[in-house]
Amino acid sequence: MSDTVIETLQFNCTTCPSECLLSVEVERDTNGTVATVHSVTGNSCPRGDKFAHQELTCPMRVLTTTVAVSSGDETLLPVRTAEAIPLALHAQAMDLIRGLAVDAPIRMGDVVLPNLLDTGTDLIASMDIDSA
Structure with missing residues (x-):
């Protein structure tokens, strides 16, 4: 058999x-x-x-989510991975990202978290946020 x-x-x-x-x-x-x-x-x-x-x-996807912002004119910053990462890592990445907070000002494309989970891919800002 x-x-x-x-x-x-x-x-x-x-x-x-x-x-x-x-x-x-x-x-x-x-x-x-x-x-x-x-x-x-x-x-x-x-x-x-x-x-x-x-x-x-090994399915790959771009991860998109939000991160808390301190001292900004917005409270949440949309972020995404610069490249696709393994789909199997998304839950672990979200656990890590959930605890992040960034300080304003921040510009679109700024690296929020380098080398996310040793994937070689950065988590980057998807919009500008100015200081409050």
Whole structure:
């Protein structure tokens, strides 16, 4: 009896506005984890193949949230990661970010937290906030 299961998944690629419908044949191990991506079809460009492999092995997302502001004309600063980070780290990142507070003034693009969780990606400000 085989320890793996072959399955075909369908989902949309989100790397461009075309949103190609991908059909992806994967092999899952006994734990249900994707062990191998066998084939990707339906993509109209090479980005779809790369997206499918990434999405099924280590999904990445840009994290967006807010951080408290001290002495500013706003009480919350919208922030985001400068690049996508592993989706599996989002809860841990939120636990860390939840305790942050920044002092005004702050400018869009300023680094709020460098190298978030050793991902090599900074948490940056998404808007300007002036001092109160």
